[in-house]
Amino acid sequence: MSDDYEPCAFDQVTFRGYISHLCCFPAQGSASFASTHTILRKGLAKVLQDAPFLTGWVNVASINPQWTTVTGPYDVDAVDDVLEFADLRGNFDYVAWREQRFSVADLLQSQQYAFPTPEVYPAPVIRARLTLMDGGATLAVWFHHAAIDGSGAARFWSAWAAACRGEALEGGLALTPRYTVPAGLKGTPSLHPGYDPHPEAGGRPPSVTTRLWFSDDRLKALKDKATQDAPTGGWVSSHDVLAALFWTKLAPIMGRPDDMGLAVIVNARARLDPPLPVSYIGNCVYAAIAPAPARSLSTAARAIRTAVSSVDSARIIDFAGLVTHAGTRMYEAHRRITLDGPLLVTSWAEMGIFALDWKDAFGGARAEHVLHPSFLRPGIVIVLPKRPGGLDVIFGQEQRFMDQILRDDDFMQYASWQSGYKPE
Numbered sequence: 001m002s003d004d005y006e007p008c009a010f011d012q013v014t015f016r017g018y019i020s021h022l023c024c025f026p027a028q029g030s031a032s033f034a035s036t037h038t039i040l041r042k043g044l045a046k047v048l049q050d051a052p053f054l055t056g057w058v059n060v061a062s063i064n065p066q067w068t069t070v071t072g073p074y075d076v077d078a079v080d081d082v083l084e085f086a087d088l089r090g091n092f093d094y095v096a097w098r099e100q101r102f103s104v105a106d107l108l109q110s111q112q113y114a115f116p117t118p119e120v121y122p123a124p125v126i127r128a129r130l131t132l133m134d135g136g137a138t139l140a141v142w143f144h145h146a147a148i149d150g151s152g153a154a155r156f157w158s159a160w161a162a163a164c165r166g167e168a169l170e171g172g173l174a175l176t177p178r179y180t181v182p183a184g185l186k187g188t189p190s191l192h193p194g195y196d197p198h199p200e201a202g203g204r205p206p207s208v209t210t211r212l213w214f215s216d217d218r219l220k221a222l223k224d225k226a227t228q229d230a231p232t233g234g235w236v237s238s239h240d241v242l243a244a245l246f247w248t249k250l251a252p253i254m255g256r257p258d259d260m261g262l263a264v265i266v267n268a269r270a271r272l273d274p275p276l277p278v279s280y281i282g283n284c285v286y287a288a289i290a291p292a293p294a295r296s297l298s299t300a301a302r303a304i305r306t307a308v309s310s311v312d313s314a315r316i317i318d319f320a321g322l323v324t325h326a327g328t329r330m331y332e333a334h335r336r337i338t339l340d341g342p343l344l345v346t347s348w349a350e351m352g353i354f355a356l357d358w359k360d361a362f363g364g365a366r367a368e369h370v371l372h373p374s375f376l377r378p379g380i381v382i383v384l385p386k387r388p389g390g391l392d393v394i395f396g397q398e399q400r401f402m403d404q405i406l407r408d409d410d411f412m413q414y415a416s417w418q419s420g421y422k423p424e
Contacts, residue, residue, distance in 0.1 A: 003072030005053070006178045007061040009320040010268075010283040011068065014145045016119050019153055020374055021385075022140040023353060023367040024102060027094070032363030033132050037085050039361040040130055040139070043163035045079045047156070051173040052076050054156075057122035058144045068146045070125060070175060084129040086111075094136025102369050103419040104211070107138075126156070137362060140373055145283070147175075151267050152281025154351040161356040171279040179276065179284070179320060187322025191315055193261070193289045195322070207378040207396040208421035210406065214242065215390040218414045222297075229298035236301040239383065240308070243345040244300035246381050246395065249411045250343055251292065253404045261342035262294075263287040264304055266311045273313035286311050286319060289342055347383040354387050392418065 027033065048055055052074040061067040075081070092110065100106055111131070125148070128141045143153045152173075159169040189195070214222075219238050226241045243264060251260040268286045269276045276284055288307040294300035353370050370385045376396025384392040393415075397405070403423045405411055 003056075003074065004059075004062065005070045005175055007063060007067045007069040008178045008282055009181055009323040010179060010285065011146050012323055013287075014149065014283050014285070016068075016146055017144075018142040018374075019145050019148070019150060020140060020142045020372060021153065021157070021348075021351075021353065022107075022138050022371040022373040024094075024098075024369040024371070025137045025139070025358075025362040025365045026098075026368055027135050027137070028363040028365050032365065033137055036132065036137060036361055036363075037130055039164050039359075040160075041079055041083060043160055043361070044083055044128070045076075046163040046168075047159050047173070048076045048079060048082065050168070051159075053175050054126050054173070055082060056125050058125060058146045059122045068121070070147050071122065082124075082126060082128055084127070086129065086131045088131055088133050090134065092131075092133045094133040097133070098136070098369075101211075101419045102371055104209075104371055104373055104375075105420060107371075107373065108375075147283075148281050149267075149283040149285050150265075150346070150348050150351070151269065152283070154348075154353070155279075155281050157351070157353055157356060161358050161361075164361045165357060165359040171277070173281050174277070174279040175282050176280075177277075178282070179272075181320045181324045182317065185317070185321030186325040187318050187320075189322060192319055192322060193291065195287075195319075204377055205398050207376060208399045208402050209375045209394060209396045210402060210420035210422065211384075211392055211394045211418045212415040213390060213392055213418050214415055219390065222414050226298045226301045229296060234302060234305065236305045239347055239349065240301045240304040241297065242383065242391070242393070243304055243381070244294065244297050245411065245414065246345065247290075247304075247343055248294060248297055248300050249405055249408060250397070250401065251294075253401050253408075256292070257295075258293045259340075261292050262290045262300070262304060262307075263342040263344045264290065264308055265344070265346035266308055268311065268316045271311055271313055272316055286316055287344075341379065343379055343381065345381040345383070349383045349386040349391060351385040353385045394420070 053070055055074045055076055055078050056070050056072055058068050059071040061069040097106060123144055125144050126141060131138045155173055159173055162169045222245060223238055223241045226236060243262060247262045251257045254260065266286045266288050269284045288311050290303040290307040294303050354367055356366065358366065372382060372384060372394055376394060378397050381393060381395040384394065402421055406423055
């Protein structure tokens with residue numbers, strides 16, 4: 001089809017589902033949201049006009065039925081298909097929900113936030129929902145991960161807010177140029193641990209999801225502990241140390257202290273040579289694997305930093321060649337979602353959603369909280385967009401393991417439970 005985008009190797013290795021963000025806005029007065037839907041709709045219409053592919057669909061690629069790509073039709077006038085509007089004033093109390101620490105479970109149980117099954121093709125590239133409540137509002141966007149990654153989602157949010165201010169995001173949004181693998185490159189499997197081109201089929205155990213808060217003070221204390229234990233071990237980031245905390249605690253709890261690695265999702269755009277343009281919002285991520293065992297916090301943090309630092313242009317290009325040569329349903333090959341795979345940690349901390357200026361769309365208010373409006377599979381940890389004072393982290397795990405880590409005093413000295421599952 002002439003309106004199909006060329007399939008991209010990086011789009012084939014992601015989880016085939018929706019990345020979702022739900023922003024919470026407090027009311028600034030009785031008339032705070034009088035024009036919210038109108039302003040958001042107008043802003044979104046401008047974004048869709050500038051980036052028509054956002055109105056398209058994730059579909060099976062014509063060149064390979066195991067791959068997907070973005071296809072038309074692209075209807076830039078279909079803003080009301082992309083943006084759903086729900087007025088729950090009189091039926092849902094935002095202030096009371098805030099007092100419950102923005103419990104995702106409460107929201108999902110009382111409201112429908114489900115969109116089409118990601119693997120029933122064609123699946124929409126994006127969908128959004130504005131919900132007005134007593135005392136506040138929420139704005140949620142679902143991004144199909146076979147088309148857009150977390151960095152791409154951040155640019156979309158920035159573009160929509162800019163359009164609501166009557167401005168344009170510098171550089172815009174694009175799905176081109178698509179990354180092209182050098183001819184004949186087959187890739188080297190040994191360079192990409194944790195990747196299996198022939199994964200065994202298998203189910204996943206039931207999971208529970210919880211959300212924790214790590215204050216800046218506690219994160220500093222955690223990093224101080226890691227660096228004091230190994231003062232000459234080299235620089236590590238706060239993200240390295242936070243991931244190391246989950247890794248070193250969960251591995252023994254799950255009975256896997258010697259064989260559970262850790263996968264850290266790395267934004268590979270700027271690491272490619274030449275780098276992809278800032279306007280590109282398609283997938284360009286790589287799972288850096290820190291191998292087991294990692295007995296101490298400091299050792300684990302350094303192992304994570306070493307794994308992340310190893311991701312250079314040559315490794316990314318080699319991986320793209322490996323994916324292209326295999327030609328299978330590569331997202332299944334990421335063993336992070338199987339019982340014997342590594343723990344997966346990904347971070348949306350630097351998305352900048354809290355800093356976005358929506359002008360009058362929400363009566364002058366900016367987002368006061370950002371949630372992930374869904375439940376997680378076991379073995380996934382997501383650092384949510386950073387808000388003033390610290391970080392929210394959500395993670396999914398089997399209940400028996402979640403009970404143990406949430407009762408671990410050494411772990412919980414750095415974390416405060418916010419919402420979701422909690423041991424009785």
